[in-house]
Amino acid sequence: TQLLEQSPQFLSIQEGENLTVYCNSSSVFSSLQWYRQEPGEGPVLLVTVVTGGEVKKLKRLTFQFGDARKDSSLHITAAQPGDTGLYLCAGGNSGYALNFGKGTSLLVTP
Amino acid sequence: NAGVMQNPRHLVRRRGQEARLRCSPMKGHSHVYWYRQLPEEGLKFMVYLQKENIIDESGMPKERFSAEFPKEGPSILRIQQVVRGDSAAYFCASSPLAGARNEKLFFGSGTQLSVL
Numbered sequence: 001t002q003l004l005e006q007s008p009q010f011l012s013i014q015e016g017e018n019l020t021v022y023c024n025s026s027s028v029f030s031s032l033q034w035y036r037q038e039p040g041e042g043p044v045l046l047v048t049v050v051t052g053g054e055v056k057k058l059k060r061l062t063f064q065f066g067d068a069r070k071d072s073s074l075h076i077t078a079a080q081p082g083d084t085g086l087y088l089c090a091g092g093n094s095g096y097a098l099n100f101g102k103g104t105s106l107l108v109t110p
Numbered sequence: 111n112a113g114v115m116q117n118p119r120h121l122v123r124r125r126g127q128e129a130r131l132r133c134s135p136m137k138g139h140s141h142v143y144w145y146r147q148l149p150e151e152g153l154k155f156m157v158y159l160q161k162e163n164i165i166d167e168s169g170m171p172k173e174r175f176s177a178e179f180p181k182e183g184p185s186i187l188r189i190q191q192v193v194r195g196d197s198a199a200y201f202c203a204s205s206p207l208a209g210a211r212n213e214k215l216f217f218g219s220g221t222q223l224s225v226l
Contacts, residue, residue: 004152033215035217040219040220040222041219041220042114042201042203042217042218042219042220043153043201043217044217045214045215045216088152088153090153095166096143096155096158096165096166097155097158097166097168097169098153098155098215099155100145100152100153100154101152102150102151102152103152
């Protein structure tokens with residue numbers, strides 16, 4: 001099993017602040033996905049990155065895949081209460097299974 | 111445009127009973143994945159199925175667990191003789207494509223199984 005470590009585990013910030021969460025592994029992945037999961041719901045795919053060094057933007061969210069394809073970061077600018085949720089990264093390779101990290105639980109308070 | 115439908119949302123079983131979890135993929139999707147999410151743990155892959163075929167069951171416990179995706183009807187994850195350690199949220203995901211590199215994996219809302 002290829003382990004993905006996410007940090008921090010918990011993050012509580014106020015509306016308007018910026019934040020970055022990390023996803024690290026000692027293994028190389030051919031692709032990496034970020035999901036957001038709300039309580040009682042399934043994960044919702046935010047983005048997939050496949051190229052080392054790739055940067056993708058989704059409104060206030062910026063995703064980066066490390067050059068060596070072992071790590072990724074998610075940066076949120078001017079966080080809003082609607083950004084609250086569990087952020088999961090998941091790495092894939094040639095097989096069918098995605099390896100998920102345990103997630104970063106984000107709370108944005110007004 | 112219905113998403114992935116899972117039922118029941120909540121299932122309570124006593125130790126030794128059977129649990130059946132159902133998953134109807136998105137329309138047009140023929141690839142179904144089951145994942146389990148234990149408290150304080152990440153999502154763990156269990157099994158990948160296509161219509162009438164189990165493609166990869168490397169994440170399934172060897173005993174008591176089985177899955178199917180018949181030609182007609184939903185995919186079923188079956189757990190026989192449940193134990194307390196089976197308590198978890200079970201998520202189904204569907205995709206129009208095969209493989210972990212696919213960029214179109216849609217998850218259902220999950221079934222929360224509680225074993226008393």
